[in-house]
Amino acid sequence: MSEDVIVGYDGRARCAWAGTGESAFSRYHDEVWGARTYGEDAMCEALTLGVFEAGLSWSIVFGNREAFREAFHGFNIAEVAAMTGRTSTGCSRTRQSSATVPRSRPPSTTREP
DSSP states (O other), X not given: OOTTEEEOTTSOEEEGGGOSSSXXXXXXXXXTTTOOOOSHHHHHHHHHHHHHHXXXXXXXXXXXXXXXXXXXXXXXXXXXXXXXXTTOOOOEEOSSXXXXXXXXXXXXXXXXX
């Protein structure tokens, strides 16, 4: 095996960046990395999480993936498209992490006089 491939805690070969232990990195490697994305909802999820990752760390985004799914209605395109400021779920916290998941709609930048 090359230096780029390691054997994980469960005997599975993984990219070295995933590490050898059971972690968010190894779960991401096994569940997401290199997996083909089919269907509009799955593509919506990949795009949305990628956008949030640009402003946050990967570990916060992936660690709060379920909270994102809840906030964005399972990434159902029709439901996400129908979201308004009144129907957005705002911030939520997950049981696994104390990190706050960002709002599904950015706050208004206009200030009241």
